Amino acid sequence: MTTLRIAGGQVLRPDMTVERADVLVDQDAGEILEVGVEAGVGDELLEADGGLVIPGLVNGHTHVAMTLLRGYADDKPLDAWLQEDIWPVEAELTAEDVRAGAELGIVEMIKSGTTAFSDMYFHVSEIADAVDEAGVRAVLGHTAITVGKDEEGAEADMQESLDVALELDGAADGRISTTFQPHSLTTVGEEYLREFVPRAREAGLPMHFHANETEGEVEPIVDEHGERPLAYADGIGLLSPENFLAHGVHVDDEEIDLLADSGTGVIHCPASNMKLASGMAPVQRMLDAGVTVGLGTDGAASNNDLDMFDEIRDAAMLGKLAADDASAVAAADAVGLATAGSAQALGIDSGRIEPGANADLAVVDLAAPRLTPQHDLVSHLAYAVNGGDVRHTICDGDVLMRDREVLTLYEPRVRDAAAERADALVERAGDE
């Protein structure tokens, strides 16, 4: 057994208390062995003096390769943004583009303390290769859309979502798990959901989809099916403890109860919801009802970065505004969304610093003037820390970033390649 000792820091425990402790990690198993001042010596040492060791953050919903479209189209509502700007450019994306965009996004996440993410996209084997090389953990899948396609094309896309999920599950030494992904309740036709959701269920695949993101998406479902979106989703078999949906902005009390009773996870994406003016998710009400709520950035084109510390702060701020209550989505709850909440929704044993859990960790340097004084470190995590304060990042027991240097991918190459591909992509799309 090879061990790594993260020494000299303070540690955030699952009950959101902070104590002075070392963390000993079994690098072969990729698990946390021991937490405490008496933790064993360790074969390798990672200095955490003056730092706070936290669970690696879990980005519960993103489209990682959309980093290539960061800043390409801003200041529009969801529908127009997708149809006028994003989808036409995405039609030009090659496998190599997706690889470059995924590497850029993963480097950005490692540098801001995120060790796991859940992704929805296409050319997924490229994303899996990038995950494998970078050393992070991910829940991947191919997103299927059927609107605007003929029957053959629609069936093929749904089938690909199933096939990709079955094929990539367990890849990257087990750091990759997968989901079946109907894009949303309005972009996939009912007949396809009724055919494929039971098949995904039989295959034992968890599911990840967009739901109740905008008001404009709720009305057509009510008109067509005579029930609210999540009642419709429940009838199709989309609600279950293994499954999770992104957004859940426009949910009424009955839908919140459906989520709680079924154990379905909700990934809250506050920055994307604000930027596209989609609305304010009732996060405190969902938490009070016992819904599993995680946190995600959504794609970089609607955020516009993948820094989960921004997301934690946005969740706390927007949660208060949505509830009209300054005590709503308190600091510890907001941090909980990005750690244990997302991990639970995604079905991975990360997001908690405890023996037996995945050794997915980040060390936050507390030296910045912005983080002085230190009355309450959980408050700092929610309201003052940003990704640039992260000193080391560890996933599956391996050090991915040491003293801000990413060890698994060469940052300058990744950045240059992504910038070059993004420019060529936009030029190609403009020529259409």
Ligand SMILES: N[C@@H](CCSC[C@H]1O[C@@H](n2cnc3c(=O)[nH]cnc32)[C@H](O)[C@@H]1O)C(=O)O
């Ligand atoms: N196979 C699909 C591709 C879907 S990938 C997932 C899609 O979600 C899109 N997306 C990104 N953010 C959001 C959002 O907030 N709501 C809905 N879709 C989004 C993203 O641009 C991408 O097209 C096809 O035939 O086009």
Ligand SMILES: [Zn+2]
């Ligand atoms: Zn999304």
